[in-house]
Amino acid sequence: MTPHLSAAPPELEGKIVTPVDPRYLLLRSTHTGVAEPALVLLPESTTEVVAALRFARDRDLPVTVRSGGHGVSGHATHDGGVVIDLSALNRxxxxxxxxxxxxxxxxxxxxxxxxxxxxxxxxxxxxxxxxxxxxxxxxxxxxxxxxxxxxxxxxxxxxxxxxxxxxxxxxxxxxxxxxxxxxxxxxxxxxxxxxxxxxxxxxVCDVGYVQIAVEIKRDGRALRQWADHMASATRGLTTTVSVQSCGSALVASITAVVAGTDRHHLRAAVEPLLLIGTRLLDLNVRLTPYHALLATPHLYPGSGQQAGATTNGLLRAMTDDDATAIMAAATMPQQPSIQLRSVGGAVNDVPAGATAYPHRHQDTLVIASVFPPRRGAELDAVWQPLAGRSDGAYGGFESRPGPDAFARIYPGATGQRVTRLWNRYDPDGVFRRKEPGRGRG
Ligand SMILES: Cc1cc2nc3c(=O)[nH]c(=O)nc-3n(C[C@H](O)[C@H](O)[C@H](O)COP(=O)(O)OP(=O)(O)OC[C@H]3O[C@@H](n4cnc5c(N)ncnc54)[C@H](O)[C@@H]3O)c2cc1C
Known part of the structure; x- marks a missing residue:
């Protein structure tokens, strides 16, 4: 039911989108979640954000905040509540x-x-x-x-x-x-x-951008080769690895970005990656402006187009058993997407207690996703070989926030301080009262 709008503050005029508004269809969902909020509010300034929040709270409606609508939990929309959509605040x-x-x-x-x-x-x-x-x-x-x-x-x-x-x-x-x-x-x-x-x-202006595809075996050796190289590589090198089944073969797609345009530096950083696996299948190298890596062609309204279930874990240094467990997960019949991202380097220069992200000694992030019709149960099965191996998790790639995820994302003293500060700044839990959008795992 649409809440009573007659007492809406003048600064929100034209910025309150109800289900009968033609804009509603493009605003109700996010990239990862489909829902039917009672209202979407579109403030254009800080004072309008305040007005939007008061408007929702005065009517005792649950609030959710949306910036880009790509949160993997899909919680930037929810049935029956108010979405405060910040897309107009984009300077x-x-x-x-x-x-x-x-x-x-x-x-x-x-x-x-x-x-x-x-x-x-x-x-x-x-x-x-x-x-x-x-x-x-x-x-x-x-x-x-x-x-x-x-x-x-x-x-x-x-x-x-x-x-x-x-x-x-x-x-x-x-x-x-x-x-x-x-x-x-x-x-x-x-x-x-x-x-x-x-x-x-x-x-930074231009960077080296390298895409490599290699055939790998199930034994995890290729992942160890990658992790060993990253452990000693220059900080200018950041890489990701995705493992895919290709018929009976297994392929690792490696993307490497190297800061700067020094060709010698680029070659030294990337050449060891070409030796990973059993066979080099494809190689593309180019220099490109950094901002071109953040392409715009997919700037589209959210419609729940990527409604998967996702979890992740961080690894300190990849052991043989870790690599074997990752390969076991990647080859499960649930056909998950498994991606590894190098972290470490400058991330680990920051003391663990300096921010609410305490994971400052790990080198690798492992991300697992399944997509509809597969959901949370299938994701749990995929993650099973890795459960217990990881050392903390990143909130950005966790689609099922809850006490278990909180304990992995904010372990120990970090979690205690996060809870204390959330209670101090938001004693009524306005920003923690979230209903997931439909279609979540
Ligand atoms: C396709 C895809 C690729 C991704 N790639 C990366 C990646 O390369 N690196 C990475 O680190 N992460 C990545 N992520 C995860 C991403 O960081 C998080 O999903 C992030 O929350 C998205 O931001 P958003 O503003 O688009 O999210 P939204 O869906 O708008 O918001 C997500 C949540 O963040 C909170 N929030 C949003 N805006 C505010 C605000 N202004 N103030 C306070 N709280 C707020 C709310 O709780 C909201 O529910 C990726 C996710 C997807 C779906």
Missing amino acids: VEVLDRRKRLVRVQAGARWAAVGQSLAPYGLAIGSDDHGDLGVGGLATGGGIGWLVRDYGLTIDRIRAADVVLADGTIARADAEHDPDMLWAVRGAGAGVGIVVEFEIEAME
């Missing part, structure tokens, strides 16, 4: 070129951030998919194409402006509220609505 501004300080609003997509910063010779390490929103990624982590050189996106956040559950606007930085800054950097979704971030960018 990107260089505040100080010398200090490389950039202000980005939460509703911007990373493709647009990349394009806006390219003329300045700057980039913010973010993700591999330009369609993701700034808000969800920069409150959770941010494992991008330059992660081993740049660190996580949250590692470079210097300040954030946040609308709290009671409608106050707070500034989180080292001087004003270091606790809030700590929580925003990794556990921001439970703090409030982060409207904008100040982030230190890095100097």
Whole structure:
């Protein structure tokens, strides 16, 4: 039922989308979740975010926050509640070129951030998919194409402006509220609505982009070769590996990004990757502007098009048994997608207690997904060989948040501090009362 709108604040005029509004069909769902919210609110400024939040709270409607709508849990929409959609808050501004300080609003997509910063010779390490929103990624982590050189996106956040559950606007930085800054950097979704971030960018223009396909065996040796190379490789090299069955053969698709354009450096970083596996099947090498890796062609409205179930785990150093377990998962009959991402490097320069992302000694992230009609039970079966092997998890690739996921994402003292701070900034749990969209695993 559509809530009573007669007392809507004037600043939200034209920005309240009900189910009978023609815009509703394009706004009700996300990339990963389909739902029927009662309303979608489209604020265009911080004061309008405050008005939107008050509007929902005054009517006792559950609230969910959406930036880019690519959260894998699909929780940026929900049946019967209010979605505060920040897509109109999408400005990107260089505040100080010398200090490389950039202000980005939460509703911007990373493709647009990349394009806006390219003329300045700057980039913010973010993700591999330009369609993701700034808000969800920069409150959770941010494992991008330059992660081993740049660190996580949250590692470079210097300040954030946040609308709290009671409608106050707070500034989180080292001087004003270091606790809030700590929580925003990794556990921001439970703090409030982060409207904008100040982030230190890095100097980067062109990068080397290499795609390699190799045939591999089931024994896990290829994954060990990859992990061994990454353990000693320059930080300028960041890679991902996807394992696919191709008939009776197994193929590893390796994507490598090398910061800079020095050909000697590129060759030294990438050549050992060509020796992985039993046979080189394909190789593509090019130099490209960094922002071109965050392509825009897939900027489309969310319609639940990627409604899978996803989980992940971090590994400290890959053992033979880890590699065997990953290969066992990858070859399961559920046909999962298994992806490995190199982390480490600059990520591990940050002390474990400095942000709400405490995983600072691991080198590899393993991500497993299954897609409809397969759901959570099938994902559990796929993950079974890896359960118990991993050391922590990343919230960005977990589609089923809950106590078990929380304990892996925020282990030990980090979890206690996250809970304490969420309760301090949002005592009524406004931002934790989430109903999943339909179609989740
Ligand atoms: C196809 C795909 C590729 C991905 N690739 C990467 C990758 O390369 N690297 C990586 O690190 N992650 C990656 N992810 C995971 C991604 O980081 C998270 O899903 C992230 O939450 C997406 O941000 P969003 O703004 O689009 O999400 P949304 O769906 O808009 O939001 C997700 C959740 O974040 C919270 N949130 C959103 N905006 C705000 C805000 N402004 N203030 C406070 N809380 C907020 C809310 O709780 C919301 O439910 C990928 C996900 C997908 C689906």
